[in-house]
Amino acid sequence: MLADQVEKKAPVRRRKEARPQELTTAALSLFVEKGFAATRLDEVAARAGVSKGTLYLYFDSKEALFLAVIREGIVPIIEEGRKLLVAHADDPVRMLREYLFGWWALFGDTELGGVPKLMTSEAQNFPEVAQYYVREVILPGKALMREVLDRGVAKGVFRQTDSELVTHILMAPLLHLALWRHSFAVCCQVPDMDPNAYLESFFDLVLKGLAATPEGGK
Amino acid sequence: MLADQVEKKAPVRRRKEARPQELTTAALSLFVEKGFAATRLDEVAARAGVSKGTLYLYFDSKEALFLAVIREGIVPIIEEGRKLLVAHADDPVRMLREYLFGWWALFGDTELGGVPKLMTSEAQNFPEVAQYYVREVILPGKALMREVLDRGVAKGVFRQTDSELVTHILMAPLLHLALWRHSFAVCCQVPDMDPNAYLESFFDLVLKGLAATPEGGK
DNA sequence: GGTAAATAACTGACTGGTCAGTTATTAATT
DNA sequence: AATTAATAACTGACCAGTCAGTTATTTACC
Numbered sequence: 001m002l003a004d005q006v007e008k009k010a011p012v013r014r015r016k017e018a019r020p021q022e023l024t025t026a027a028l029s030l031f032v033e034k035g036f037a038a039t040r041l042d043e044v045a046a047r048a049g050v051s052k053g054t055l056y057l058y059f060d061s062k063e064a065l066f067l068a069v070i071r072e073g074i075v076p077i078i079e080e081g082r083k084l085l086v087a088h089a090d091d092p093v094r095m096l097r098e099y100l101f102g103w104w105a106l107f108g109d110t111e112l113g114g115v116p117k118l119m120t121s122e123a124q125n126f127p128e129v130a131q132y133y134v135r136e137v138i139l140p141g142k143a144l145m146r147e148v149l150d151r152g153v154a155k156g157v158f159r160q161t162d163s164e165l166v167t168h169i170l171m172a173p174l175l176h177l178a179l180w181r182h183s184f185a186v187c188c189q190v191p192d193m194d195p196n197a198y199l200e201s202f203f204d205l206v207l208k209g210l211a212a213t214p215e216g217g218k
Numbered sequence: 219m220l221a222d223q224v225e226k227k228a229p230v231r232r233r234k235e236a237r238p239q240e241l242t243t244a245a246l247s248l249f250v251e252k253g254f255a256a257t258r259l260d261e262v263a264a265r266a267g268v269s270k271g272t273l274y275l276y277f278d279s280k281e282a283l284f285l286a287v288i289r290e291g292i293v294p295i296i297e298e299g300r301k302l303l304v305a306h307a308d309d310p311v312r313m314l315r316e317y318l319f320g321w322w323a324l325f326g327d328t329e330l331g332g333v334p335k336l337m338t339s340e341a342q343n344f345p346e347v348a349q350y351y352v353r354e355v356i357l358p359g360k361a362l363m364r365e366v367l368d369r370g371v372a373k374g375v376f377r378q379t380d381s382e383l384v385t386h387i388l389m390a391p392l393l394h395l396a397l398w399r400h401s402f403a404v405c406c407q408v409p410d411m412d413p414n415a416y417l418e419s420f421f422d423l424v425l426k427g428l429a430a431t432p433e434g435g436k
Numbered sequence: 437g438g439t440a441a442a443t444a445a446c447t448g449a450c451t452g453g454t455c456a457g458t459t460a461t462t463a464a465t466t
Numbered sequence: 467a468a469t470t471a472a473t474a475a476c477t478g479a480c481c482a483g484t485c486a487g488t489t490a491t492t493t494a495c496c
Contacts, residue, residue, distance in 0.1 A: 054471075054473075164411075165416050172391040187349070198387070
């Protein structure tokens, strides 16, 4: 007769523990790709292999999912970055280099690299998520950069600058690289830019720009 | 006997010529503020003082309105910027300074300053608009920056660099300033950043970073 | 100059489709 | 059998785009 042992469709797996991360992972890539507003929750659920109803078992609303994407995805990275940096605490130039290239390797060159675009786009529409992001991601990231600068000044390697402004300025080319890759680079046939060469040029420029004047000393 | 000279309600003004610009102006500020997807055409029309039906007399679709916003708003600025720069063609340092501060005054510190955020957010959803933007705005803007750099190298004021990469890097802090102002600065109580001081710091950093080595000469 | 016909600008109610969020039901697990 | 996970059909609000009808302005004619 009909082969009963052949399953018509895959049995529904129940995995309460794994679901939230599966859903935030799916949501992250869709949010980054299409923007928050243009992403449908049906699609997020489908990509995670469940139905939309299931999504609502784990998240109260689309905005709650958004917040979870940021929280689960990024916040852990910050701590990881800090650990990498303190390994070179004695050498500010090396530290700066590690910051730039580590940021790219650990964050920019990842699925997470789309988050700056996402957050910039939606900050005004979702102030609470934006505030969380500023508090948990932007401010710690800037504080870390500031530490690099201060350490360099203390060692007489970098000249004195307004570190509040300079941290902002130094983050900009990193963010720009990530934004570019997730916007114009995708849809326009632009002469592609090698991230490594970009970062080398940037590092070179900044190093000379920050260098303590050789003759003047500290 | 009733006072005829008193108009009960404002008569509908019919101004075929002025409408498109009224509509693109209204659309620009709403797109920048809320994003393209979250902006309703009813609202755009209302802000321009007409009904939605009228909007469709002038633009075929929401996307066509988007394209018009970019075209009418930005493209004229580019030419204006170029004119300002050639006035200092003999002095590359001055030229660089004018580029940075002119960019801010003419573009960043304007309603148009929200366009980079808008375009970055929507580039993937509207590739045709993005391509237009790259062709008419980004590439000319970069070419202009490149001219500044090349002139500086020719005069022995700047050292030789990979100008393709460096133009990108130098645009980043400008764009970052504009993006910041239209995203996190609005919704999070962040310690506000003085654009002028930011640009001065940036100019100072770049100038030292690009300077031809004093002893080595050109 | 006054009136009527023609045209151009504008309106707002309507439609069809979309999608966040809900719920009644089914399936798996204990 | 009871409980929990998951589903799929459903609802209602929303909104881009349409169009039949209205109002202002111009043109034609007396």
